[in-house]
Amino acid sequence: MKEDEVNMTNVNISFKPTGDPFVDAGGEALKYLIDFYPQKTVAELIDDMANIFIYKWDNKIDSVQLNSNITHNTRRGSQEKKNKAIIAVREYYKDTPISYAKDEIQHCRICGKSGILLKAGREQFCLSGSEPFVNFYHSHEEGLLICKDCSIKLFFLPLIVIQIGNMLALLQTNNQRSQNYWVHKTVKENLDKIGKNNSEGIIKSEYGSPKNALFKIASDIITEVNDDLFTDYLQLYHFTNFGASPNCEIYRLPNPVFSFLNKVIRYCHSDWSIFVQRHYHIKKSSWDYTGDQWISGKDNQTMSEGDYLNNPNDVFERLLNDDSILGLLRKFYRDVYIHNKKHSQITMAIYYIKEVLGMRQEQIDLIKKVANVVFDLAQKEHTYKKYLVMLEGAGKAYQLRSVLLRIIKENYKSGAAEPVVRLQDYVDYLFPDGQFWGEVRDLMLIYLYERLHDENINRQDVVDTSDIAETAEETNEGA
Incomplete structure (x- = not known):
């Protein structure tokens, strides 16, 4: 058998990845079918799937194959037209294809295999060009030149998409x-x-x-x-x-x-689910902190996940856009404390800063140390709100540094044996090069909310009733 003739038995189809998502996906579908039906040849599998696409699916694979032997108007509708479609598919894959340069051996534009090539357009290769637009293809050819292996794999693509x-x-x-x-x-x-x-x-x-x-x-x-x-x-x-x-x-x-998702889904699935749910955009609704669920503003009924499944979600948007979610986590842990919810570990935040932000353990430990100093100072002075307001109000890098200097001074005045942070640690770990200052502030506050929870500090000593109402109002807007 010549190299340019593709045998329609299973052993002659190459499943080596090509890098093209459509060809490789079609190959995965074909490989599964070959393993599932080991007694059948590729030709028989093509015939079986053609019958399904044409008769069971009523030729409805236009989004994969545009005006192909299956989806063209002359091949759909009546039983006679569908029968012609089956015959056309069989003949196409049975015969050795005629290449663009009929007698010239060339290399497949997808996998590099040499041989006689097919001229493929959108009728079998998704998102390629059409024959009139020859500038779309290599050397102004009239189609994408691919080998029969790739053509066969593309035929099975409808089975592996949703x-x-x-x-x-x-x-x-x-x-x-x-x-x-x-x-x-x-x-x-x-x-x-x-x-x-x-x-x-x-x-x-x-x-x-x-x-x-x-x-x-x-x-x-x-x-x-x-x-x-x-x-x-x-x-x-x-x-x-x-x-x-x-x-x-x-x-x-x-x-x-x-990797972050793997950790939170496996080890703090309940917290993660609530955190994600909280950040759907849902109009005319409010978040019920008691039942951790959305309440419709129209009929005051509990909303099911199916009601907002396709709404925009801030957590998903930020993770896909490489934007930080640490600010969202800070607000989540603050609300957990304010609304007197069951104690929630800050594990999600730790997984995030390690897996996604790549924060070093030395920096994490130092931020935690500073947060503990802040808590101890607040406990001595009985002014938790004072320090929280200072940190939460730091909207710029210089403001956060000013707050830290004030904390360092207060710690010294209190007679502490150790400084809040030593100069070298401040330079190397607290604000290292490339680290966004806001992440330091957010993580420090998250640790403080955890300490407030651990020590069972009365929330009235930390926030005003108006703060709680403001939080609820923001949630009503579906933020």
């Missing part, structure tokens, strides 16, 4: 365990539905927001893998190849954020 909103979603990961989760969520679920005669098209997610869906996917992967050291890098492609407006948006969950 619909989120009015577009499709595809997960790309650098960890095989995460990839196995995605394959089971898509390909296996499709096969299960097909076996139950309950499959009508591409799987639809309960989510309409790709950002929220990505965090749900990460949570499910973490729960399923259940490994303390497990980390990953997730990318969600939210795309459509349909009509005149093809589009793709990519949402990335980097390794540090995934």
